[in-house]
Amino acid sequence: MASSDIPRGRTESTGPRLTGPAPSAGGAGQPDPTDAATSLPVPATRRRVANPETGWKRSLAGSLAFVRRRMTGDYEVDEFGYDPDFADTVLMPPLRALYEKWFRIETVGMANVPDVGGALLVANHSGTIALDAVMTAVAVRDHHPLGRPLRMLGADLVFDTPFLGPISRKAGNTLACNPDAERLLSCGELVAVYPEGFKGVGKPYSQRYKLQRFGRGGFVTAALRTGMPIIPVSIVGAEEIYPLIGNIKPLARALGFPYFPVTPTFPLLGPLGAIPLPSKWIIEFGEPIPTDHYPDNASDDPMVVFNLTDRVRETIQQTLYRLLLRRGHPFLG
Amino acid sequence: MTGLIVLVTGVTRFIGSRLAGRLAEHPGVDRVIGVDAALPEPAARARMGAADFARVDIRNPLVARVIEAAGVDTVVHASASSTPASSAARSMAKEMNVLGTMQLLAACQRSESVRNLIVRSTGAIYGASSRDPAVFTEEMSARSVPSSGPGRDAIDIEAYVRGFGRRRPDVRIAVPRFADIIGPTVVTPLTRYFALSPVVPMVLGRDARLQLVHELDAVGMLEHLAVGDFSGTVNVAGDGVIMLAQAIHRAGRIPLPVPALTLDALSRTMRTLRLGGFSPGQVKLLSAGRVLDTERLREQVGYLPQFTTVEAFDDFAANLRPALAPETVRGLEVRIAGTLGARPLPNVPALVAGHRRPAAVDLLAADDPPPASDVTDPGDQGLGRPRLVGITGDGAGAPRRRRTR
Numbered sequence: 001m002a003s004s005d006i007p008r009g010r011t012e013s014t015g016p017r018l019t020g021p022a023p024s025a026g027g028a029g030q031p032d033p034t035d036a037a038t039s040l041p042v043p044a045t046r047r048r049v050a051n052p053e054t055g056w057k058r059s060l061a062g063s064l065a066f067v068r069r070r071m072t073g074d075y076e077v078d079e080f081g082y083d084p085d086f087a088d089t090v091l092m093p094p095l096r097a098l099y100e101k102w103f104r105i106e107t108v109g110m111a112n113v114p115d116v117g118g119a120l121l122v123a124n125h126s127g128t129i130a131l132d133a134v135m136t137a138v139a140v141r142d143h144h145p146l147g148r149p150l151r152m153l154g155a156d157l158v159f160d161t162p163f164l165g166p167i168s169r170k171a172g173n174t175l176a177c178n179p180d181a182e183r184l185l186s187c188g189e190l191v192a193v194y195p196e197g198f199k200g201v202g203k204p205y206s207q208r209y210k211l212q213r214f215g216r217g218g219f220v221t222a223a224l225r226t227g228m229p230i231i232p233v234s235i236v237g238a239e240e241i242y243p244l245i246g247n248i249k250p251l252a253r254a255l256g257f258p259y260f261p262v263t264p265t266f267p268l269l270g271p272l273g274a275i276p277l278p279s280k281w282i283i284e285f286g287e288p289i290p291t292d293h294y295p296d297n298a299s300d301d302p303m304v305v306f307n308l309t310d311r312v313r314e315t316i317q318q319t320l321y322r323l324l325l326r327r328g329h330p331f332l333g
Numbered sequence: 334m335t336g337l338i339v340l341v342t343g344v345t346r347f348i349g350s351r352l353a354g355r356l357a358e359h360p361g362v363d364r365v366i367g368v369d370a371a372l373p374e375p376a377a378r379a380r381m382g383a384a385d386f387a388r389v390d391i392r393n394p395l396v397a398r399v400i401e402a403a404g405v406d407t408v409v410h411a412s413a414s415s416t417p418a419s420s421a422a423r424s425m426a427k428e429m430n431v432l433g434t435m436q437l438l439a440a441c442q443r444s445e446s447v448r449n450l451i452v453r454s455t456g457a458i459y460g461a462s463s464r465d466p467a468v469f470t471e472e473m474s475a476r477s478v479p480s481s482g483p484g485r486d487a488i489d490i491e492a493y494v495r496g497f498g499r500r501r502p503d504v505r506i507a508v509p510r511f512a513d514i515i516g517p518t519v520v521t522p523l524t525r526y527f528a529l530s531p532v533v534p535m536v537l538g539r540d541a542r543l544q545l546v547h548e549l550d551a552v553g554m555l556e557h558l559a560v561g562d563f564s565g566t567v568n569v570a571g572d573g574v575i576m577l578a579q580a581i582h583r584a585g586r587i588p589l590p591v592p593a594l595t596l597d598a599l600s601r602t603m604r605t606l607r608l609g610g611f612s613p614g615q616v617k618l619l620s621a622g623r624v625l626d627t628e629r630l631r632e633q634v635g636y637l638p639q640f641t642t643v644e645a646f647d648d649f650a651a652n653l654r655p656a657l658a659p660e661t662v663r664g665l666e667v668r669i670a671g672t673l674g675a676r677p678l679p680n681v682p683a684l685v686a687g688h689r690r691p692a693a694v695d696l697l698a699a700d701d702p703p704p705a706s707d708v709t710d711p712g713d714q715g716l717g718r719p720r721l722v723g724i725t726g727d728g729a730g731a732p733r734r735r736r737t738r
Binding site: 057058060061062064065067068069070071072073074075076077078079080081083085156159160162163165166169170174175177179180183 | 463464465466467468470473537538539540542573574575576578579580581582583593622624657659662663665666669670673674675676677678680682683684
């Protein structure tokens with residue numbers, strides 16, 4: 001099997017040509033004396049024509065190569081722990097299936113996401129678990145013309161949890177704190193924040209699409225300090241995946257969760273309740289709000305921060321209403 | 334312009350002895366005195382080269398006499414945050430590190446000749462937790478403050494150094510905080526950990542980011558700080574990050590995820606079997622990881638580590654015998670692909686550790702101590718005859734002379 005290490009080009013050229021005389025022979029199409037061999041039947045073992053691998057064989061080879069890279073530690077990780085090899089090979093395919101087949105997500109306004117340089121994407125948050133964040137990352141990675149990765153800022157709870165914490169880091173996400181946000185933005189990365197936080201994901205179904213309070217505006221401070229534009233993102237469809245109809249507070253406190261959700265399917269149907277309902281999603285990326293024209297210490301000015309936060313919140317809220325009208329039925333939209 | 338007279342502590346270990354040797358060869362240095370509480374082994378003594386050795390326990394106020402007698406103007410406390418690998422030495426380490434530093438600082442304070450002080454600190458001062466910011470800069474402090482171990486000692490040591498700085502503002506003080514030091518020669522809890530074979534335990538459900546400094550870069554950094562003029566705190570780490578599972582695989586071992594609760598029992602078993610255990614600080618490091626920001630190192634100090642984290646680790650791992658070699662993995666991949674009828678992808682390394690920068694030749698050009706049989710060379714005129722001086726004044730015989738280039 002040593003031939004597998006030889007680049008394809010070489011194996012093709014060492015084999016006999018089966019497709020007529022070589023172009024270099026006289027130029028007029030006269031048969032080259034060395035091509036006499038082609039008139040004889042060639043044993044199958046010597047045939048080395050480019051044989052395109054069928055789909056499953058190629059993905060099998062790719063998977064084996066991935067496992068080999070993992071087993072020999074042959075991959076690169078950045079200082080935040082982002083592992084593009086793992087994220088693209090292991091995490092993206094199932095999430096892509098969810099994106100395209102289950103939620104049928106439509107993205108609008110991808111042109112507002114810059115090709116080069118950092119930007120802070122601010123989105124609404126809903127859906128009991130942070131699936132909307134993950135879907136936004138898939139949207140940018142797959143549907144931005146340059147396939148830029150989206151780095152997200154997550155709550156402490158995510159990184160404390162075993163398994164989920166390291167996987168989240170490998171996907172490129174990091175802690176929601178100002179030093180990390182500013183570092184990522186200064187490095188020219190796309191950073192996504194969800195300022196509603198747990199109040200957003202844990203809001204009852206009756207309050208769907210009503211934006212909760214946007215925290216203290218820490219994300220605005222990070223954007224102001226680094227001078228990066230803020231892009232408001234509106235995600236419609238995530239509210240219906242796990243309609244929250246109740247919250248078992250004592251159980252939440254016992255387990256250390258911010259809330260223990262009760263949906264029509266969970267905990268009634270047990271693990272089956274973990275399957276999200278197939279609502280129709282639309283993700284719209286709004287016009288970037290520039291921050292580099294503010295004076296240097298604007299990030300310390302509470303009025304500037306407050307006004308910017310308000311402006312972002314209003315933009316997202318209005319866009320949500322507009323998209324809801326456009327979508328129509330939540331599941332058949 | 335007279336050269337420096339340097340005192341280096343901790344010369345029984347690799348960093349101290351190698352540093353003493355290199356400083357002794359430096360043109361700007363007149364004399365180097367290496368001190369430690371025990372006599373250095375022949376290998377360490379050979380690395381020290383032209384440096385003198387004085388057997389002084391720095392917890393003993395007599396170190397002030399050595400400083401005064403020799404007119405030392407630069408003190409490099411290279412043993413301040415050393416992490417010995419054996420458990421017996423670890424319990425001594427706290428005493429040596431903290432109390433030793435206090436005494437040494439007291440001696441420096443009394444001395445009129447001391448002008449420069451370099452105290453080796455560690456990145457463990459930042460602690461390690463999953464709620465930490467991804468990268469620590471020098472101004473940040475630990476989110477989960479370490480309560481014991483090298484991190485705690487480093488907090489105490491830096492506090493004493495700051496106090497010393499207030500009392501003696503005329504002394505230039507540099508405090509490098511090193512990421513974990515690794516290399517073919519040093520022996521630390523981390524090197525013992527990676528040398529376990531064929532399985533290396535790691536915490537189930539966690540994967541830590543590790544940043545490493547090559548042992549030669551650590552020595553080079555201390556040397557640069559000793560003869561230079563940088564003052565302040567600086568993080569020192571190689572470029573790049575390696576994940577713990579990735580490091581274990583690169584060393585040719587197999588990671589064994591172990592639930593955190595059973596880690597204590599496992600640690601005790603390993604100690605009984607003399608395989609080395611896990612201190613709480615090490616468990617935290619291996620669960621959460623820690624990355625240091627090296628912008629100050631790049632912009633202000635003017636010394637760049639010549640080994641990246643991956644290169645430093647590979648240099649260390651080259652000395653280990655792999656339990657699962659990359660060739661075996663590649664062979665398996667090719668065989669499985671063959672049996673299923675697919676053509677395996679070519680073996681192009683995805684991670685190119687990069688070439689060492691040209692200046693690395695400098696660090697490596699200094700020969701390692703020659704084998705014992707190759708020592709007597711009557712024609713060797715390069716360096717003066719090293720003197721071995723005990724605190725009581727009696728010589729301990731002629732040491733082996735290191736062969737010059």
